[in-house]
Amino acid sequence: MSDRSLDLINNAIRIVLYSRYQIVRESLKHLIDSNAGMDVIATFSFDDIPRGDDDQTNPDVAVIYLSPGDRIEIIRELLERFPNIKIVVAVDGTDLETQAAALKEGAVGIVQKDQNPKLLIEAIRQTHHGETWLNQVLLNRLLEKRGSQAKKAFKSWEQLTTDSLTARELDVIKMIGEGLKNKNIAERLSISEATVRHHLSSIYGKIGVEDRLNLIIFAYQKGLVQITDELHEPPS
Numbered sequence: 674m675s676d677r678s679l680d681l682i683n684n685a686i687r688i689v690l691y692s693r694y695q696i697v698r699e700s701l702k703h704l705i706d707s708n709a710g711m712d713v714i715a716t717f718s719f720d721d722i723p724r725g726d727d728d729q730t731n732p733d734v735a736v737i738y739l740s741p742g743d744r745i746e747i748i749r750e751l752l753e754r755f756p757n758i759k760i761v762v763a764v765d766g767t768d769l770e771t772q773a774a775a776l777k778e779g780a781v782g783i784v785q786k787d788q789n790p791k792l793l794i795e796a797i798r799q800t801h802h803g804e805t806w807l808n809q810v811l812l813n814r815l816l817e818k819r820g821s822q823a824k825k826a827f828k829s830w831e832q833l834t835t836d837s838l839t840a841r842e843l844d845v846i847k848m849i850g851e852g853l854k855n856k857n858i859a860e861r862l863s864i865s866e867a868t869v870r871h872h873l874s875s876i877y878g879k880i881g882v883e884d885r886l887n888l889i890i891f892a893y894q895k896g897l898v899q900i901t902d903e904l905h906e907p908p909s
Contacts, residue, residue: 685712686801687731691747692738693719701736701793708794719744731755734797737780738763739771748778756857759800763793776886781852782806803851807893837879843897845872849885850892 688705690713692698698716705711714732735751735758748760761782762775772783782796783806796806838846841862848858855869862869882888891897 685710686797687733688713688797689732689735690716690738691719691735692716693740693743694738697738701738704790705736705794705797711794711797719747732758734759734761734801736761736763736793736797738786739765739775741765741768745771745774745778748775748780752779752854756854759852761793761796761800761806773886776807776889777884779852779854800852805850805852805889807889838876842872842876842879845869846876846888846892847897849873849888850897 688711690698690701690705692701702713702716705713732755735755737747737760739745739762748762751758751760759782760775760780761784762772762780763784763786764771764775766785766787775783781804782800784793784796799806844862845858848861853861855866855873859866859869876888877883880888880891882891
């Protein structure tokens, strides 16, 4: 085996798959493993969650294929065991409630089941690199679903500049857009979690949002986080 092949194996993105259906797990495994630099290290049903101290199943990215009735809480459970894991959810494009719930639970990527499979591969790559994988259509639909109050808030954001936000608050917003939890933000900025919570309270008050989902929408609307409108070429 060449040195290049060994480097690809050693640096491959370690992925775990979740679905209630074995046929889906096997199909996704075949799709993902056919891409260089990716390695599906395990597949699970929703009743199985690997232990955080198990080196053999210490993943970089989890791909969760959500079907109606599946436990959305699995996202939070995985993040509790693997704080640095990035979670990409494949879901029915018309199920806005599940998509919104997945974002609130900590997912950083949303792929619709009827989209090109290449988008799932790109979502894995981008989230692994610290980006968030959503799209403008999803954000617009979520706003429409929330009704006139959300539209009014969104309109007010258009008039709001980021001048009232401090440099540190902008850093926190960008990290929220990356899907980082308070603990991870605190570690990256070398501050306490209490300070992170203080920054979030200040941010919420300044821009008039109440939760992380609306903060992510604000970050997209202001260009603080990149929007994925279409398929991009994978990074070289």
